[in-house]
Amino acid sequence: MKLRGYAxxxxxxxxxxxxxxxxxxxxxxxxxxxxxxxxxxxxxxxxANLFAQYxxxxxxxxxxxxxxxxxxxxxxxxxxxxxxxxxxxxxPSPRLFASTLPSSPNGELSILxxxxxxxxxxxxxxxxxxxxLSESLLFLRAQQAAACLVVAVEVSxxxxxxxxxxxxxxxxxxxxxxxxxxxxxxxxxAESFYAGHAADALQEALASxxxxxxxxxxxxxxxxxxxxxxxxxxxxxxxSTPPGAVAGLWALxxxxxxxxxxxxxxxxxxxxxxxxxxxxR
Amino acid sequence: xSGVAITGLGALTGLGQTSSALFAGLLAGRxxxxxxxxxxxxxxxxxxxxxxxxxxEDNHDGQQLLSARPRATExxxxxxxxxxxxxxxxxxxxxASLRIGVCIATTLGEKAPWLAALAALHKDPSSPVxxxxxxxxxxAERLARELQASRVRVISTACCSSNSALGLSLNxxxxxxxxxxxCGGVDVLQPFVVSGFRLLRAQSPDICRPFDLRRSxxxxxxxxxxxxxxxxxxxxxxxxxxxxxLVGAGLSQxxxxxxxxxxxxxxxxLAMQRALSDAQLPIDAIDxxxxxxxxxxxxxxxxxxxxxxLFGDRCDRVPVNSIKGSVGHTLGAAGVLEAVMATHVIRxxxxxxxxxxxxxxxxxxxxxxxxxxxxxxxxxxxxxxxxFGGENASVVLAASDEAGDRSR
Numbered sequence: 001m002k003l004r005g006y007a008x009x010x011x012x013x014x015x016x017x018x019x020x021x022x023x024x025x026x027x028x029x030x031x032x033x034x035x036x037x038x039x040x041x042x043x044x045x046x047x048a049n050l051f052a053q054y055x056x057x058x059x060x061x062x063x064x065x066x067x068x069x070x071x072x073x074x075x076x077x078x079x080x081x082x083x084x085x086x087x088x089x090x091x092p093s094p095r096l097f098a099s100t101l102p103s104s105p106n107g108e109l110s111i112l113x114x115x116x117x118x119x120x121x122x123x124x125x126x127x128x129x130x131x132x133l134s135e136s137l138l139f140l141r142a143q144q145a146a147a148c149l150v151v152a153v154e155v156s157x158x159x160x161x162x163x164x165x166x167x168x169x170x171x172x173x174x175x176x177x178x179x180x181x182x183x184x185x186x187x188x189x190a191e192s193f194y195a196g197h198a199a200d201a202l203q204e205a206l207a208s209x210x211x212x213x214x215x216x217x218x219x220x221x222x223x224x225x226x227x228x229x230x231x232x233x234x235x236x237x238x239x240s241t242p243p244g245a246v247a248g249l250w251a252l253x254x255x256x257x258x259x260x261x262x263x264x265x266x267x268x269x270x271x272x273x274x275x276x277x278x279x280x281r
Numbered sequence: 282x283s284g285v286a287i288t289g290l291g292a293l294t295g296l297g298q299t300s301s302a303l304f305a306g307l308l309a310g311r312x313x314x315x316x317x318x319x320x321x322x323x324x325x326x327x328x329x330x331x332x333x334x335x336x337x338e339d340n341h342d343g344q345q346l347l348s349a350r351p352r353a354t355e356x357x358x359x360x361x362x363x364x365x366x367x368x369x370x371x372x373x374x375x376x377a378s379l380r381i382g383v384c385i386a387t388t389l390g391e392k393a394p395w396l397a398a399l400a401a402l403h404k405d406p407s408s409p410v411x412x413x414x415x416x417x418x419x420x421a422e423r424l425a426r427e428l429q430a431s432r433v434r435v436i437s438t439a440c441c442s443s444n445s446a447l448g449l450s451l452n453x454x455x456x457x458x459x460x461x462x463x464c465g466g467v468d469v470l471q472p473f474v475v476s477g478f479r480l481l482r483a484q485s486p487d488i489c490r491p492f493d494l495r496r497s498x499x500x501x502x503x504x505x506x507x508x509x510x511x512x513x514x515x516x517x518x519x520x521x522x523x524x525x526x527l528v529g530a531g532l533s534q535x536x537x538x539x540x541x542x543x544x545x546x547x548x549x550x551l552a553m554q555r556a557l558s559d560a561q562l563p564i565d566a567i568d569x570x571x572x573x574x575x576x577x578x579x580x581x582x583x584x585x586x587x588x589x590x591l592f593g594d595r596c597d598r599v600p601v602n603s604i605k606g607s608v609g610h611t612l613g614a615a616g617v618l619e620a621v622m623a624t625h626v627i628r629x630x631x632x633x634x635x636x637x638x639x640x641x642x643x644x645x646x647x648x649x650x651x652x653x654x655x656x657x658x659x660x661x662x663x664x665x666x667x668x669f670g671g672e673n674a675s676v677v678l679a680a681s682d683e684a685g686d687r688s689r
Contacts, residue, residue, distance in 0.1 A: 101669055
């Protein structure tokens with residue numbers, strides 16, 4: 001499986017998303033972006049940047065065969081909060097309610113780019129982005145899609161959350177087609193779940209991958225901290241990332257800019273879920 | 282592509298606390314929808330809802346809907362235990378050497394504690410804000426912890442979440458990523474979703490009437506449903522009856538509108554075609570369609586069109602039903618709940634009637650099962666779901682040879 005495109009965006013919660021749109025998309029996407037909630041808007045901005053940087057992606061495949069696979073830890077929490085406040089105020093907003101689904105970005109992206117392949121949203125902990133990548137590989141392997149648009153996205157300031165999120169999104173494109181250039185190959189993925197024992201889960205996920213022991217493990221700083229005992233005999237590159245589902249795929253961007261010809265991308269959620277991915281160039 | 286065995290069923294619905302009670306209620310033509318007394322005169326007085334009482338819980342009068350009790354987790358656990366017990370996997374020892382996957386669909390997750398906290402903050406903005414557990418993943422994570430699962434997913438793709446979860450579970454087993462997958466769906470009624478469906482005029486003030494001329498929307502409901510999936514070989518080696526088989530899944534997106542389905546039914550049709558292709562079955566093999574059939578004007582029109590496009594000349598000879606008039610629209614639980622019903626249909630060759638359907642919309646020209654259950658030989662079932670954002674997911678279930686032998 002080939003990674004053919006990668007883009008990411010990180011903004012402050014007060015920053016306008018319009019400024020993040022590539023110049024070439026301003027005319028086409030400005031109006032839709034203005035009416036979207038923050039979760040959908042961030043997803044669209046990341047994907048618009050992906051297609052601006054890799055314009056051939058959509059040309060090389062039938063849009064009916066493109067899956068949209070999304071990962072987010074708390075998804076549409078901000079819109080949920082805004083809608084519920086409008087309800088408690090006695091003036092519930094239908095516009096807000098229509099976006100109170102974690103999968104809203106799938107719908108917006110499929111409409112904007114006419115994508116009719118499978119749509120899927122994974123809403124677990126901070127491994128959700130890597131899980132979205134994992135399910136995409138299965139879609140491709142089963143020929144249920146010819147290419148997958150994978151998006152990890154989080155929106156900041158959730159009330160009552162244990163995790164302080166940021167506004168950030170990553171978009172990437174993978175396909176099984178061997179022709180053309182690629183950023184990297186996804187050679188394998190493994191995962192494990194040990195409730196409350198994240199380090200053990202990471203150890204098993206790394207072992208299951210059968211990657212060379214000296215391959216550098218790239219992960220976000222929180223995963224490195226939680227999984228420290230499983231990483232102590234490995235070469236580790238801990239990357240500063242936005243928290244939540246974006247973390248794992250954000251770290252991938254740093255790895256792609258690094259010198260390693262192969263590396264293991266690892267992600268951990270404190271619940272005890274671990275995902276590891278072997279990539280080669 | 283190969284299929285997998287279904288060896289356990291579980292359901293907690295308005296028709297009862299087991300999958301057998303669900304099917305008995307469906308065959309009896311019962312509807313669990315009613316107006317809840319505790320909601321009368323409030324902004325949540327929206328018409329009939331399907332409320333479910335947990336074992337030991339007082340009869341549901343609507344108060345439960347307003348409480349902060351984390352009911353989704355309890356709902357899911359109840360249905361999961363029934364399914365695991367039937368599959369011979371409830372005892373910890375029976376699962377010891379197995380890689381268990383847990384794949385759960387939900388649109389709301391465990392929202393009640395969060396809603397209560399938000400309401401408290403709204404009432405007094407100076408009240409202290411301390412972290413609480415909330416989110417879509419909570420019910421699944423707790424179940425995965427209990428089962429010592431090795432693989433976990435929470436899927437939230439609107440009202441087709443649980444058919445999507447069935448498709449994922451099928452992929453996991455085909456790729457030997459798990460030995461057994463507990464696949465389920467759960468959603469419980471919340472002020473959040475009840476008020477929203479009313480706002481969008483999707484909730485009917487009347488009873489739900491799928492495919493009827495007078496259809497005016499859904500009756501929202503709450504439920505949990507689970508199936509146990511495993512390879513045929515493992516099921517036989519464990520001495521388990523194969524109740525039916527999950528043989529195909531297909532997902533698609535309309536690429537049309539965020540809250541309205543494509544009136545041409547193209548997205549839904551794609552999902553159905555993909556499910557059949559995945560199952561390597563011809564269209565003629567389908568004996569029965571378990572439709573999404575929400576009772577909204579737009580959904581039923583779209584779905585009828587997609588079914589007609591799929592079956593062509595045969596569209597008025599393939600029985601179609603909807604169980605939404607009986608159990609309500611259970612959102613993230615809907616697909617797995619219909620898989621539970623379909624498994625019972627495959628084993629009994631009895632198709633439940635569509636409760637609420639009295640005057641079929643003549644423009645549909647489908648063979649809608651209405652009035653009374655129908656005896657009909659059923660080996661293959663196509664089950665369809667669609668949701669906001671234009672998401673669609675269909676699955677195909679089949680009789681196992683074992684089930685066929687037992688029915689002869």
